[in-house]
Amino acid sequence: MKELKHLNKYFRKYWFKLVIGILITITARVFQLVMPSYVAKIIGVVEKYLAAEVTETVARQQLLEYIGIIIGAALLSGFFTFLMRQTIINVSRYIEYDLKNEVFDHYQRLSLNFYKTNRTGDLMNRISEDVTQVRMYAGPAIMYGMQTLTLFVCLIPLMFIKAPTISFYALTPLPVLSVLIYWISRIIHKRSTRVQVFLSDLSTFAQETFSGISVIKAYVMEPQINQQAQALALEGKTKSMDLAKVNAWFFPLMILLIGVSNIFVIYIGGVQYLNGEIESIGTIAEFILYVNMLTWPVAIVGWLTSVVQRAEVSQKRINEFLKQAPDIQNHSDVETPVRGKITFDNVGFIYPDTGIEALKDVSFEISPGETLTILGKTGSGKSTILELIPRLYDVSSGEIRIDDRPVEELNLTSLREAIGAVPQDAFLFSDTIENNIRFGKEDATLDEIREVAKMAVVDTNIEGFSKGYQTVLGERGITLSGGQKQRVSIARALIKDPTIYLFDDCLSAVDTETEEAILSNLKKASQGKTTVIVSHRISSAINADKVIVLENGRIIQAGNHDELLAQEGYYKELYINQLSEKES
Missing domain, CATH: 1.20.1560.10 (ABC transporter type 1, transmembrane domain)
Incomplete structure (x- = not known):
């Protein structure tokens, strides 16, 4: 016994x-x-x-x-x-x-x-x-x-x-x-x-x-x-x-x-x-x-x-x-406010469950209030960067610093409370749409919920349902389309009003016109906020302060839109291809 x-x-x-x-x-x-x-x-x-x-x-x-x-x-x-x-x-x-x-x-x-x-x-x-x-x-x-x-x-x-x-x-x-x-x-x-x-x-x-x-x-x-x-x-x-x-x-x-x-x-x-x-x-x-x-x-x-x-x-x-101890330990008992500066210093990461090396010597820096867009092919390590910032994993090598402090020294709760994340696979709970958005801010009013829904260009869709914001979603949000789930997930992040936004290819299921409207609204909402956007589309990078391109876990290009467009390489090819698709 x-x-x-x-x-x-x-x-x-x-x-x-x-x-x-x-x-x-x-x-x-x-x-x-x-x-x-x-x-x-x-x-x-x-x-x-x-x-x-x-x-x-x-x-x-x-x-x-x-x-x-x-x-x-x-x-x-x-x-x-x-x-x-x-x-x-x-x-x-x-x-x-x-x-x-x-x-x-x-x-x-x-x-x-x-x-x-x-x-x-x-x-x-x-x-x-x-x-x-x-x-x-x-x-x-x-x-x-x-x-x-x-x-x-x-x-x-x-x-x-x-x-x-x-x-x-x-x-x-x-x-x-x-x-x-x-x-x-x-x-x-x-x-x-x-x-x-x-x-x-x-x-x-x-x-x-x-x-x-x-x-x-x-x-x-x-x-x-x-x-x-x-x-x-x-x-x-x-x-x-x-x-x-x-x-x-x-x-x-x-x-x-x-x-x-x-x-x-x-x-x-x-x-x-x-x-x-x-x-x-x-x-x-x-x-x-x-x-x-x-x-x-x-x-x-x-x-x-x-x-x-x-x-x-x-x-x-x-x-x-x-008896299983969490891999991620909180090493600080005091609150550590986050201003939003993010530094990756020769970061390498290997997934412990598969042994796949996702990142190799990745280095970049984002100042508070700046926007970084990360581009690259599938499996290049884009989403991994977003998982490392809130310490869902700890790095295998190198160092991540938030506000010039190693991320491991920050209070884990303070760090994650400062982040509003929209994952690649938008997850919604079997609850009302209103409560799914309120998940980002427990005491949010219905007016605030409607405001962020408009910014995410999903308010019209929600009002079109017979029960509006009181519509109860099926498991994992199955009631909504892929694009609607992504936009509700964006609204949930916006209502949190965090210091750092992490958007992981969260506009892949919406059309170009809706994407441009959302990006315009996100630009206004993220004023003074540090924003990291993972995307496959150039439209997300045009107004970004910095852009990096990943391939096989390494940074192969870095700069802003104009600088990268002036170089031969992945970014310019992607821009020309997507521009041709848009015109056709």
Whole structure:
């Protein structure tokens, strides 16, 4: 159970409620123990009446008294059982809440490379299914475990005090059951691990299928996907059945062993009664009730074992991610305001997941308020530069400085708060358009949202929807066209009003006329702001203060529009080609 030690901090946090819950559990079980002894007394009264040792009136009076005690004890036991669930089970929900928040918070702090090497379905399964399994350990397992322990601690000594010989024979099957449980538990642990890993694979398959449904339909891949789903379902059934078959041994074994105990009680008790070693048949009835009171605890031992094994497996899977430290560490606890000067000094970068060298000895400098346009062929390293500025990755060699300070020395939150980024693949959330734009500024008014939407030339499109800005988008913004998604994403960056703008080929899906309108608006909005634009179009570079051209991760040309146009090379060829396309 070493992996479950991670939960100790939560147990310490809620220790008072747990202690109260445990005390209530003990109280509820103690009241439950009242019934068997008074059942024996009731049978004793009946025996005395039949033997004419007491009158009918006395017998009735004693029977009513004992029955009243049994009913009262049952009511009190039920009341304390209710309180028990209201304390211990509630604590398990609090722990579930805290653990999910801890996992989710850690997910957000992990670096971009983590998400390139781990599947979304697996991440989702660990924060949902695995946390649920852990909750079962933190609540129900503790509650039923305490019930079982209390009954064993209180009941077994009581049985030996009243009738040692009957108790010895009645409890003989329990050690056998303990050995069987230990053996079965080892198998459960292995099979539970397989089931949990499979559930992650299943979640990943479902998530990828539903996210890529348009591609599946376009390529008529439904039959193949159905076959894969059937194969996964069959695999899941096999693994779950393997686990269920082992779990299925618990109750038959429990019934068998409890039955053997009852036979021992009846036989040994009957022999002792005939020999005069016990005074009343009520003792035999009392012990049958005791043995059957142990039925649920004995069954629970198996269930508890299964729950703990599953929780151990799940917590181990959770801990695997919680133990992963983010590649990008925040080395400053104080705020570091950003003015906007950016310097790349012989920067080299190799992607850790693929080993691809994206940048080689890249050097340039942008003063606060200047605009830099980066051009180059696909795969030349343009987007990598934009990922390095907000420290989504750390450089492999060289140095990046912001305001003449190494970027690693800046407070990470301050750095990213100063940046408004529009990624190449515009990502929108399944929310209203208004809230998607407001993502850039939490307290933005609707007027402010409309203003930036106009600057991004998307206001007219939005107003054309039946619900306007209250239109709820599908997953990843599927409701909108590619160009509309890009423009909403631009509006989201504009409303943030950052110190640094990063635009990653964010106008590729719009027509030339719309692009020119947006670029004109961006020029006004970015006055006094440092702006870096990655593009395939010369139009983005014409008014830029600086332009660099990348090829295979190296800068092959640098200057402004006029300077580069005067040189033979990639920039001039691109300008002539795009000018010809525009005129045609």
